[in-house]
Amino acid sequence: MTRKPSQEITAAWANLVRVQQGLLAAVEQDLKQAGFPPLSWYDALLELSRAEHGMLRPVELEKHMLLPQYSTSRLVDRLTEAGLAERMTCPIDGRGQYVAITQAGRNLQKKMWDTYSGAIERHVGAKLSNKDAAQLCDLLGRLA
Amino acid sequence: MTRKPSQEITAAWANLVRVQQGLLAAVEQDLKQAGFPPLSWYDALLELSRAEHGMLRPVELEKHMLLPQYSTSRLVDRLTEAGLAERMTCPIDGRGQYVAITQAGRNLQKKMWDTYSGAIERHVGAKLSNKDAAQLCDLLGRLA
DNA sequence: TGAAGATAAATGCAATTGCATGAACATGTC
DNA sequence: GACATGTTCATGCAATTGCATTTATCTTCA
Numbered sequence: 001m002t003r004k005p006s007q008e009i010t011a012a013w014a015n016l017v018r019v020q021q022g023l024l025a026a027v028e029q030d031l032k033q034a035g036f037p038p039l040s041w042y043d044a045l046l047e048l049s050r051a052e053h054g055m056l057r058p059v060e061l062e063k064h065m066l067l068p069q070y071s072t073s074r075l076v077d078r079l080t081e082a083g084l085a086e087r088m089t090c091p092i093d094g095r096g097q098y099v100a101i102t103q104a105g106r107n108l109q110k111k112m113w114d115t116y117s118g119a120i121e122r123h124v125g126a127k128l129s130n131k132d133a134a135q136l137c138d139l140l141g142r143l144a
Numbered sequence: 145m146t147r148k149p150s151q152e153i154t155a156a157w158a159n160l161v162r163v164q165q166g167l168l169a170a171v172e173q174d175l176k177q178a179g180f181p182p183l184s185w186y187d188a189l190l191e192l193s194r195a196e197h198g199m200l201r202p203v204e205l206e207k208h209m210l211l212p213q214y215s216t217s218r219l220v221d222r223l224t225e226a227g228l229a230e231r232m233t234c235p236i237d238g239r240g241q242y243v244a245i246t247q248a249g250r251n252l253q254k255k256m257w258d259t260y261s262g263a264i265e266r267h268v269g270a271k272l273s274n275k276d277a278a279q280l281c282d283l284l285g286r287l288a
Numbered sequence: 289t290g291a292a293g294a295t296a297a298a299t300g301c302a303a304t305t306g307c308a309t310g311a312a313c314a315t316g317t318c
Numbered sequence: 319g320a321c322a323t324g325t326t327c328a329t330g331c332a333a334t335t336g337c338a339t340t341t342a343t344c345t346t347c348a
Contacts, residue, residue: 002261002262002265002266003265003269004261004265005261005264005265005268005269006269006274006277008274008275008277008278008281009264009265009268009269009272009274009277010261010264011277011278011281012268012272012277012278012280012281012284013264013268015280015281015284015285015288016163016164016167016268016280016284017164017168018210018288019160019284019285019287019288020160020161020164020165021164021210022210022288023160023287024161057326058326058327059325059326059327066162066165066166068305068306068307069326069327069328070305070306070307070327070328070329071304071305071306072327073327073328073329074304074305074328074329076327077328090326093313093314093325093326094312094313094314094326095311095312095313095314095325095326095327096313096325096326096327097326097327117146117148117149117154118146120149120153120154120157121146121147121148121149121153122146123287124149124153124156124157124160124287125147125149125150125153127286127287128153128156128283128286128287130150130152130153131152132283132286133150133152133153133155133156134152134155134156135279135283136156136159136160136280136283136284137152137155137156137159139272139276139279139280139283140156140159140160140163140280141159141163142271142272142276143163143167143267143268143271143272144159144162144163144166201296202296202297203295203296203297212335212336212337213296213297213298214297214298214299214335214336214337215334215335215336216297217296217297217298217299218298218299218334218335220297221298234296237295237296237343237344238296238342238343238344239295239296239297239341239342239343239344240295240296240297240343241296241297
């Protein structure tokens with residue numbers, strides 16, 4: 001059997017799960033109250049908007065977002081349904097496709113950022129100095 | 145509009161969400177592979193096992209676990225179904241009830257901890273000193 | 289007392305997720 | 319070329335979640 005985690009490790013783990021879930025729920029709530037779709041839509045739109053030509057293979061999107069394959073497929077369904085993205089046939093691989101962000105998608109992403117950034121500032125920025133944030137970031141990075 | 149979050153804050157937020165989701169998925173996976181139910185079952189069993197007489201009102205459980213009311217109700221359904229907990233009528237409030245952990249519930253909680261603690265050690269303990277963990281814990285605590 | 293409002297818990301229904309599989313195409317090997 | 323294997327993406331189905339509402343009981347206050 002592996003060694004048991006120390007008190008410190010266990011406490012850090014418990015806090016990590018608890019705090020993240022609380023903050024995420026709060027941020028999602030802020031988005032919803034502002035009439036926006038879930039954060040996962042934002043994440044996808046951001047990834048697409050940053051990609052070359054505003055398009056990505058679903059497989060890429062999946063890797064960026066750390067989502068299961070079927071989850072990506074359905075997220076793209078919804079984005080497409082809402083007119084925020086489009087599926088395009090992939091010229092170099094008959095199995096695959098490209099997902100391209102639309103102008104409406106770009107617009108929504110920018111509008112959501114206003115609310116999203118406000119939520120981050122309120123729930124995180126207001127409670128941590130930049131120095132603390134950098135430190136937190138570093139510690140989390142070691143866990144990745 | 146609120147101030148925009150700094151680079152540091154934004155990066156910390158992104159890392160927090162990303163790292164926690166990754167680690168949590170990994171730990172859940174470890175539990176599942178060992179043939180155990182989800183972490184939420186463990187959390188509930190732990191709360192119950194620590195409570196006076198091994199029982200809690202659903203409302204209490206809900207507050208401890210930060211879950212919505214209906215979610216708690218259904219979690220208790222499943223625990224009861226599996227013989228890990230029992231619903232008892234509440235003598236002091238006719239609306240309410242008590243949820244009591246069974247011996248099987250206590251046994252499962254202990255068995256799950258073997259696997260769970262191993263996963264924590266592997267995914268967190270192996271990557272952070274106790275000092276780092278304490279610091280992480282502190283930083284997260286300020287966000288709560 | 290009794291009516292109004294608050295609280296505890298369950299549940300119907302729609303949306304979402306997870307899992308397993310399927311269909312279409314690609315790649316490597318002989 | 320043809321078969322075996324791997325990759326990409328979609329989807330049927332069951333389980334879970336979220337939301338709104340219902341039922342039952344409690345509390346308050348006139």
